Amino acid sequence: MTPNATPVCESRRAALLCEPSGLHPGLWRAAGQPVGPAGAGVLPSGFAALDAELPGGGWPVRVLSELLLPEPGVGEIRLLAPMLARLARAGRSVMLFDPPAEVNAVALAELGWPAGQCIVVRSAAAPAASGPPRTSAPQRPVPASRRAPGAPASTWAVEQALRSGQAGAVLAWPGRAARPEALRRLQLAAPAHEGPAFRLRVVASARQPSPAPLRLALQPAGGDELWLQVVKRRGPAMSQPLRLALAPVLSERALAKARALQAGWRPASLVDAPSRPFAA
Amino acid sequence: MLWVALHLPALSLEAFSALLGPDKAAQPTALVAQHRIEAVNPVAAALGVAPGMKRATALALAPDLLLGVADPLRDAEALQAVAHALLAFTPTVVPVPPCGLLAEVQASLRCFGGAARLWSRMADAVVPLGHCVQRAHAPTALGALLLARARDEPEPPSHLTRSALCSSDPAWAALHQHLLGLPAVWLAADEAACAQLEAMGLRTLGDLRRQPRAGLARRFGPGLLLALDRAWGTVPDPLEPIAPPLRFHSHAELWARADDTDALLAGAQVLLARLVAWAQARHARVQSFALLLHHESRLRANAQGEAGAHVSRLDIVLAEPTGDARHLHAVLRERLARELLAAPVLSLGLVCDTPVLGPPPDGELFPSLAGQREGLLRLAERLQARLGADAVQRLAVQADHRPERATLRQAIVGSPPDAMAGTAPQSAPQRLTRPAWLLPEPRPLPERQARPWLDGQPLHLLAGPERIESGWWDGDLVCRDYFIAQAPAGPLLWVYRLRPAPPQGEPGWFLHGRFG
Numbered sequence: 001m002t003p004n005a006t007p008v009c010e011s012r013r014a015a016l017l018c019e020p021s022g023l024h025p026g027l028w029r030a031a032g033q034p035v036g037p038a039g040a041g042v043l044p045s046g047f048a049a050l051d052a053e054l055p056g057g058g059w060p061v062r063v064l065s066e067l068l069l070p071e072p073g074v075g076e077i078r079l080l081a082p083m084l085a086r087l088a089r090a091g092r093s094v095m096l097f098d099p100p101a102e103v104n105a106v107a108l109a110e111l112g113w114p115a116g117q118c119i120v121v122r123s124a125a126a127p128a129a130s131g132p133p134r135t136s137a138p139q140r141p142v143p144a145s146r147r148a149p150g151a152p153a154s155t156w157a158v159e160q161a162l163r164s165g166q167a168g169a170v171l172a173w174p175g176r177a178a179r180p181e182a183l184r185r186l187q188l189a190a191p192a193h194e195g196p197a198f199r200l201r202v203v204a205s206a207r208q209p210s211p212a213p214l215r216l217a218l219q220p221a222g223g224d225e226l227w228l229q230v231v232k233r234r235g236p237a238m239s240q241p242l243r244l245a246l247a248p249v250l251s252e253r254a255l256a257k258a259r260a261l262q263a264g265w266r267p268a269s270l271v272d273a274p275s276r277p278f279a280a
Numbered sequence: 281m282l283w284v285a286l287h288l289p290a291l292s293l294e295a296f297s298a299l300l301g302p303d304k305a306a307q308p309t310a311l312v313a314q315h316r317i318e319a320v321n322p323v324a325a326a327l328g329v330a331p332g333m334k335r336a337t338a339l340a341l342a343p344d345l346l347l348g349v350a351d352p353l354r355d356a357e358a359l360q361a362v363a364h365a366l367l368a369f370t371p372t373v374v375p376v377p378p379c380g381l382l383a384e385v386q387a388s389l390r391c392f393g394g395a396a397r398l399w400s401r402m403a404d405a406v407v408p409l410g411h412c413v414q415r416a417h418a419p420t421a422l423g424a425l426l427l428a429r430a431r432d433e434p435e436p437p438s439h440l441t442r443s444a445l446c447s448s449d450p451a452w453a454a455l456h457q458h459l460l461g462l463p464a465v466w467l468a469a470d471e472a473a474c475a476q477l478e479a480m481g482l483r484t485l486g487d488l489r490r491q492p493r494a495g496l497a498r499r500f501g502p503g504l505l506l507a508l509d510r511a512w513g514t515v516p517d518p519l520e521p522i523a524p525p526l527r528f529h530s531h532a533e534l535w536a537r538a539d540d541t542d543a544l545l546a547g548a549q550v551l552l553a554r555l556v557a558w559a560q561a562r563h564a565r566v567q568s569f570a571l572l573l574h575h576e577s578r579l580r581a582n583a584q585g586e587a588g589a590h591v592s593r594l595d596i597v598l599a600e601p602t603g604d605a606r607h608l609h610a611v612l613r614e615r616l617a618r619e620l621l622a623a624p625v626l627s628l629g630l631v632c633d634t635p636v637l638g639p640p641p642d643g644e645l646f647p648s649l650a651g652q653r654e655g656l657l658r659l660a661e662r663l664q665a666r667l668g669a670d671a672v673q674r675l676a677v678q679a680d681h682r683p684e685r686a687t688l689r690q691a692i693v694g695s696p697p698d699a700m701a702g703t704a705p706q707s708a709p710q711r712l713t714r715p716a717w718l719l720p721e722p723r724p725l726p727e728r729q730a731r732p733w734l735d736g737q738p739l740h741l742l743a744g745p746e747r748i749e750s751g752w753w754d755g756d757l758v759c760r761d762y763f764i765a766q767a768p769a770g771p772l773l774w775v776y777r778l779r780p781a782p783p784q785g786e787p788g789w790f791l792h793g794r795f796g
Contacts, residue, residue, distance in 0.1 A: 070769070071769075071771065072717060072794065072796070073715075073716075073717050073771050073772075073773075073794025073795065073796045074770070074771045074796075075771070075795070075796065076796055077716040077717075077796030078712075078716070078795070078796065093656055099717075100717065101717040101718060101719050101720065101793075101794070102687065102717070102718045102719070102720050103675060103687070103716065103717070103718075104683065104686070104687055104714055104715060104716055104717065104718045104793065105675045105676060105677045105678075105686065105687040105688070106677055106683070106686045106687065106714045107712065107714040107715055107716040108675070108716070109677055110712050110713065110714060111712065111716075115675040115676055115677050115687075116674065116675070116676060118674070118675045119656075119660070119672060119673070119674055119675075119692060120672075120673050120674075120675065120689070121663055121667070121671060121672050121673075122667070122670075122671050122673075123667050123671060153666065153667055156666070157663055157666070157667060160659065160662060160663060161659060161663075164655065164658075164659045165655075166655040166656040166658075166659050167656065167659070219770070220769060220770025220771045220772075221770055222766065222770045223766075224772075247712055248711050248712065249711065249712045249713075249764065249772055249795050250711075250742055250743055250764065250772075251711070251743060254742040254743040254764070257740075257742055258740075258742055258766055261740055261766065261768075262770065
């Protein structure tokens, strides 16, 4: 710092220290308020309480976020539906890779999501890669060659969709193929994709490390509510899980009955230890 | 009349090398005909291999020489592909076997913006086919052909934009001037005539012109004089232009027996380049084609010992017609990657019966929704080529009360393009009545204490019953009472009870969906 720095430089320096992401997109503040105006790189989620907890004020684009569920069907579609419905109505398509069950188009229409913009890709029928090709012997079929021996077809499909940049949003259910090197390949392909990308995993605990910059753990809270804990984000650790009210399914009477059943029951936390912002 | 001649001096060698693949480009290659070397590539020539040598001599000079057999059919197909590429510029294209092409471009000069632009566009069209070309233009066809043979590098675009038919034009004078110095044996019909010309000391075309015409006609026949007059332009030279065939069928024999699909890709690329050239000649685009794999027939005998058909066919259908060779190659590569070869492949064929005629749609300067849709379709084509025809599906709502039939799933390639517009959705989420996840098969649940149990936990019925009775008209009658249930862990489930109640021992409660 030169002795005769002008006040303009001083104020600019102070502003950069307060908001380091203005200097480089890879910089972010570890402590302090994560809430900020929704920048160009986020999509509002439709839930004000969730936007307050997500860095930037919404779902991040061009990165692969992870949602950890105890089982499929706890409310993840209703959580993502406001943002995805807005994307679909704007004409972008949403691609689902290997969903755990059949997607019901009537339910999507009720959530405000046009079903025509929803594309489902199933790679389960593709033959699994088996290693380098063997030469043929008479009377035996010759196996086809593989360019990337060992890479499952589902990871390849998600990578192609991310790299092409044509999909509006990508939701992937990796299932058993959730391997770290596959996730690293998808992270490298994610910046080419102009929209949010989510990887939904069914896990018992969130302890397995993952390079995704945003990780959320979801648990059903009975009725139409969802316990949500941000396991990892670019910002301070989340102290208390968040209870979100999703799109209603039950009437008031049914909701009262559900609450009565769930009274006093708190689910076992998916997160065993408080997460630190630098835990990868 | 302005004739452009293309001379492809290494056509046969390049047609052979294209089938080897890019990894063998640096190896010495030669073609053999009747036990003698006929053509060599620059790498082999540097090692000392020359045309006219015997095989053994050539192999002694270059032990890793790749030898191929000279095949006039293969050369003819390669020449036809270049002719098709030129047909995009003018309708009058005449192939002159073994390795020449003529095109009359007087009428195309204004359309393409002048001679210089036309030459560069012709060069761009011929480059994907991978041949080195010597080009020349002249007012006469045969004159242009002879000049092209004499060139070492393509000539720069000259000021010849219009040339009249009178022979006092400076273009004609330049032509005659250049022709005088060319070798006379190029006009000779056979070896005997060549020997006779050399014996008589007639080395150039100028020498031939100075001889008395009656004497030349008596010694060599009328053919030589006719060729000379045609080159000089004093006698008309009617030529028959070719027309592109209505159906495309091309064949390529692989250099080595292909045991896996990677080895097929080089040959397939050659065939795809020819397909794209033919489609451009017909002013059409390609939407569907078929790759034929010719196997060794004796390995295809089935269990009873009868020899089956030794051709397998791979049909490839695209969502939208395209003239882009790279996209076709990408789709074919993905399709071949998941294909199981029944037997080793000896040669490939490519057939296209129905091109889509008509000009291509206009390109876009700024990305728009329509451009994104096309990009999405290309991505879907690639995914389908790799994962299977039914792997990529688009959803639509069908009006049916039965939940399992309310969602229509269509393969994305082949569905009409205006299926993109979905039904007008409600903007604010009302109370949801249907679950986001539906199990493909309803799962039976045990019943204890008059309530269904899932995984050892009782389900509490919160809402219902919603009675659905439908489907008596197509034999799939559904009579169910649907309830929204909650598992003790918290998620909401959609279960139903059969109506009328099934007999004792059979499950009456089923899990059909989860509210995601």
